[in-house]
Amino acid sequence: MSLDAKIPEGPLDQKWIKYRSTIPLVNPANKRNLEVIVVGSGLAGSSAAATLAEMGYKVKVFCFQDSARRAHSIAAQGGINAAKNYQNDGDSVYRLFYDTIKGGDYRAREANVYRLADVSTSIIDQCVAQGVPFAREYGGMLSNRSFGGTQVQRTFYAAGQTGQQLLLGAYSAMMRQVGLNKIQMFSRHEMLDVVMIDGKCRGIIARDLVSGKIERHFGHAVLLCTGGYGNVFYLSTNAMGSNVTASWKAYKRGAYFGNPCFTQIHPTCIPVSGDHQSKLTLMSESLRNDGRIWVPKKQNDERKPTDIPEDERDYYLERRYPAFGNLVPRDVASRAAKERCDAGYGVGKSKMAVYLDFADSINRLGKNVIKERYGNLFEMYEKITGEDPYSTPMRIYPAVHYTMGGLWVDYNLMTTIPGLYALGEANFSDHGANRLGASALMQGLADGYFVIPYTIGAYLADEIRTKSISTDHPAFAAAEEEVTKRLQSFLSINGTQTVESFHKRLGKIMWDKCGMARSEEGLKEAIQQIRTLRQEFYTNIRVPGSAFEYNPELEKAGRVADFIELGELMCIDALQRGESCGGHFREEHQTEDGEALRHDNKYMYVSAWEFKGVEHDPALHKEELNYEVIKPSQRNYK
Amino acid sequence: MKITLKVWRQKNSKEKGQFETYSLNSVSEDMSFLEMFDVLNEQLIREGKDPVAFDHDCREGICGMCSMYINGRAHGPMQGTTTCQLHMRHFNDGDTIVVEPWRAEPFPVIKDLVVNRSAFDRIIASGGYVSVNTGNAQDANSLPIAKHIADEAFAAAACIGCGACVAACKNSSAMLFVSAKVSQLSMLPQGKPERESRVVAMVKKMDEEGFGNCTNTGACEAECPKEISVMNIARLNREYIRAALASEEDV
Numbered sequence: 111m112s113l114d115a116k117i118p119e120g121p122l123d124q125k126w127i128k129y130r131s132t133i134p135l136v137n138p139a140n141k142r143n144l145e146v147i148v149v150g151s152g153l154a155g156s157s158a159a160a161t162l163a164e165m166g167y168k169v170k171v172f173c174f175q176d177s178a179r180r181a182h183s184i185a186a187q188g189g190i191n192a193a194k195n196y197q198n199d200g201d202s203v204y205r206l207f208y209d210t211i212k213g214g215d216y217r218a219r220e221a222n223v224y225r226l227a228d229v230s231t232s233i234i235d236q237c238v239a240q241g242v243p244f245a246r247e248y249g250g251m252l253s254n255r256s257f258g259g260t261q262v263q264r265t266f267y268a269a270g271q272t273g274q275q276l277l278l279g280a281y282s283a284m285m286r287q288v289g290l291n292k293i294q295m296f297s298r299h300e301m302l303d304v305v306m307i308d309g310k311c312r313g314i315i316a317r318d319l320v321s322g323k324i325e326r327h328f329g330h331a332v333l334l335c336t337g338g339y340g341n342v343f344y345l346s347t348n349a350m351g352s353n354v355t356a357s358w359k360a361y362k363r364g365a366y367f368g369n370p371c372f373t374q375i376h377p378t379c380i381p382v383s384g385d386h387q388s389k390l391t392l393m394s395e396s397l398r399n400d401g402r403i404w405v406p407k408k409q410n411d412e413r414k415p416t417d418i419p420e421d422e423r424d425y426y427l428e429r430r431y432p433a434f435g436n437l438v439p440r441d442v443a444s445r446a447a448k449e450r451c452d453a454g455y456g457v458g459k460s461k462m463a464v465y466l467d468f469a470d471s472i473n474r475l476g477k478n479v480i481k482e483r484y485g486n487l488f489e490m491y492e493k494i495t496g497e498d499p500y501s502t503p504m505r506i507y508p509a510v511h512y513t514m515g516g517l518w519v520d521y522n523l524m525t526t527i528p529g530l531y532a533l534g535e536a537n538f539s540d541h542g543a544n545r546l547g548a549s550a551l552m553q554g555l556a557d558g559y560f561v562i563p564y565t566i567g568a569y570l571a572d573e574i575r576t577k578s579i580s581t582d583h584p585a586f587a588a589a590e591e592e593v594t595k596r597l598q599s600f601l602s603i604n605g606t607q608t609v610e611s612f613h614k615r616l617g618k619i620m621w622d623k624c625g626m627a628r629s630e631e632g633l634k635e636a637i638q639q640i641r642t643l644r645q646e647f648y649t650n651i652r653v654p655g656s657a658f659e660y661n662p663e664l665e666k667a668g669r670v671a672d673f674i675e676l677g678e679l680m681c682i683d684a685l686q687r688g689e690s691c692g693g694h695f696r697e698e699h700q701t702e703d704g705e706a707l708r709h710d711n712k713y714m715y716v717s718a719w720e721f722k723g724v725e726h727d728p729a730l731h732k733e734e735l736n737y738e739v740i741k742p743s744q745r746n747y748k
Numbered sequence: 749m750k751i752t753l754k755v756w757r758q759k760n761s762k763e764k765g766q767f768e769t770y771s772l773n774s775v776s777e778d779m780s781f782l783e784m785f786d787v788l789n790e791q792l793i794r795e796g797k798d799p800v801a802f803d804h805d806c807r808e809g810i811c812g813m814c815s816m817y818i819n820g821r822a823h824g825p826m827q828g829t830t831t832c833q834l835h836m837r838h839f840n841d842g843d844t845i846v847v848e849p850w851r852a853e854p855f856p857v858i859k860d861l862v863v864n865r866s867a868f869d870r871i872i873a874s875g876g877y878v879s880v881n882t883g884n885a886q887d888a889n890s891l892p893i894a895k896h897i898a899d900e901a902f903a904a905a906a907c908i909g910c911g912a913c914v915a916a917c918k919n920s921s922a923m924l925f926v927s928a929k930v931s932q933l934s935m936l937p938q939g940k941p942e943r944e945s946r947v948v949a950m951v952k953k954m955d956e957e958g959f960g961n962c963t964n965t966g967a968c969e970a971e972c973p974k975e976i977s978v979m980n981i982a983r984l985n986r987e988y989i990r991a992a993l994a995s996e997e998d999v
Binding site: 249 | 866
């Protein structure tokens with residue numbers, strides 16, 4: 111199958127406007143008979159569900175949490191970008207578009223990113239109208255702040271809880287439709303397969319997590335809004351339940367997976383404190399405005415940080431990148447921290463941490479100013495570590511945070527399976543090889559509020575004659591049987607190791623060999639190790655209980671099994687991409703001073719992988735990226 | 749540290765539950781309370797026993813999913829802290845800790861420490877929104893909102909919907925939860941058109957779901973991990989009376 115991104119003709123700034131006006135419409139009477147399934151209730155899922163229901167479609171929403179409001183979008187701290195130019199500082203749709211393409215190290219699709227920047231302004235309008243309490247100035251106007259990778263103030267925020275407020279806005283819009291009986295909500299349900307009939311996606315198989323009952327649900331179209339797969343690394347800033355299962359089932363049914371190796375490692379997270387560690391917590395990147403990052407000049411220095419004199423400290427970011435100093439982009443800062451720790455200069459009990467020191471800023475500005483700017487973050491740090499960052503430097507280390515890769519989608523957000531869409535972090539489309547801060551919220555809501563409601567018409571307009579298909583159809587029965595068998599197989603292994611222990615082992619392989627730095631040798635080893643791990647998993651896990659009750663261990667088994675397969679695909683992708691770009695750093699491809707080296711002549715494409723069987727290598731399809739407006743260049747921060 | 753746990757075990761909503769006692773010998777003070785349960789569950793699975801079911805997701809204090817009643821207090825002993833952000837350094841070697849689910853009739857137990865809080869979703873669906881369809885909005889800055897109003901609305905909107913207020917209340921009242929949403933939307937100009945109908949509908953739904961009344965004890969505020977102010981309940985009462993008595997609209 112050839113990859114057709116279906117990018118509309120015309121000049122970049124006219125593509126979306128013109129296309130939007132020519133997409134076929136579905137009349138209101140027909141909309142009532144068209145059923146749409148939305149899986150996942152984060153920003154993308156709840157905004158899409160609310161909007162589609164407002165338009166008149168029959169919508170079903172599924173989430174694995176006890177309430178739609180728990181989706182992990184809720185944890186986003188910093189803000190949401192929009193090209194409003196309220197600060198009169200020269201911002202524009204074009205500048206937001208340009209910053210996003212450049213931040214993504216020239217591996218994103220121009221047309222999608224331009225559309226994203228274009229609709230960004232409507233998102234802010236919509237959220238404010240819903241009652242989202244964004245931060246404001248004394249005159250009553252909306253406040254903005256700066257974020258990494260930009261020179262304008264375009265980030266809207268609600269203290270350090272922007273994701274929470276945006277999600278509660280979208281959730282309330284969705285719950286309004288639930289109250290009006292336009293949406294049927296299925297919480298504590300997990301999608302375990304997509305159902306294909308005559309080459310089209312026609313529904314899903316879901317498990318009621320409380321009763322264990324397997325359910326069949328028909329839909330004329332299915333939207334996967336199921337987030338990213340950072341938990342393949344075991345430790346990440348993702349929620350415990352975040353998983354790849356929905357995307358993975360789609361992949362195994364024929365949806366291509368785009369750029370799976372593009373993952374974002376965030377430089378400022380609280381380091382691992384021991385084997386018991388279950389997840390990592392982010393400390394907002396804004397801290398790097400006033401904190402200085404350093405390690406001791408002596409290896410394995412056991413002294414307290416406050417006892418190490420100034421001339422025995424190595425402010426390595428300021429040393430290596432005098433122009434940007436502590437404010438280099440996320441990927442650069444992360445790699446530099448790893449380099450120091452690997453060389454034996456790390457600090458703390460584990461030696462896998464560096465200092466983020468506020469002493470200079472506190473001397474210069476006073477403790478109160480620092481408290482005003484970062485008080486809640488300092489408090490969170492103290493809660494977790496028991497240390498007071500006002501008197502001793504924070505210890506930080508990079509952690510997996512976001513996945514730019516995801517299901518390959520065309521301009522309409524449709525995967526390679528007709529009728530199956532992917533929105534938000536679950537798709538690959540807008541961030542290239544590295545995402546800028548405050549752009550994830552923007553993309554989730556753009557896809558849900560302002561893109562899919564239009565583009566789904568291109569497909570559903572041809573479906574008005576398709577009556578609801580009975581879930582007695584053999585395709586539903588067959589998919590259900592497969593799901594049931596798989597669950598039973600996990601339960602019947604009855605080995606000696608917990609699912610959790612396999613997840614930890616997978617995470618270690620991924621972090622060591624497919625994390626911040628990757629090499630041909632390491633990736634080849636990782637692929638072998640993951641294959642061995644997979645075999646051991648299917649012969650030695652122990653899952654207690656039964657399939658017909660509330661059984662979190664059984665849920666976990668399915669998710670970890672999918673992560674193991676995904677991990678292998680990520681390594682294959684990372685091995686195939688013989689260049690460094692954004693978050694993907696191949697040790698063989700760096701400049702003399704250790705910076706990422708892109709090879710535009712060879713790798714200016716999206717890698718879209720097709721599933722060929724668990725025991726077979728996947729097939730690579732390439733979507734060439736044509737930069738018509740922006741000229742790619744090497745990033746330089748020195 | 750050595751910790752003894754007395755944990756509520758209940759197979760499902762129909763069967764009776766009881767406390768079981770477990771000993772953990774090497775609890776690190778850097779562990780979170782939930783990570784201690786991870787360790788316990790690993791141990792139980794290896795012993796061929798049923799692990800303890802508990803709700804959790806983000807583990808950074810914002811999703812509102814974790815919900816343990818620890819030594820008689822919702823989310824445990826620390827002020828303004830969810831269970832997932834509670835760390836073992838606040839306990840002592842040799843402590844016995846009693847852990848129960850939220851106990852309130854509108855939150856039936858699903859299993860062990862997991863309860864069903866969908867009543868909260870139904871209350872929001874009854875009116876906890878502004879009726880504005882996608883595409884209806886005007887330019888965001890065409891509606892100036894004074895900073896102190898925006899800040900106060902935000903403080904109310906910071907509720908994470910965990911249900912600690914209900915669990916802490918002797919009447920199982922959901923007034924703090926309901927009032928936080930009513931306050932946020934009644935203060936903001938966007939929420940004014942539905943100000944009366946919203947408060948009446950949400951209170952009606954709250955009563956239907958079986959939540960009790962408020963008797964001004966203030967346990968909800970004391971135990972709220974986001975420190976939502978009980979002043980919101982006062983505002984809810986005013987809004988309700990205003991809607992019921994003074995509204996020109998039939999509510």
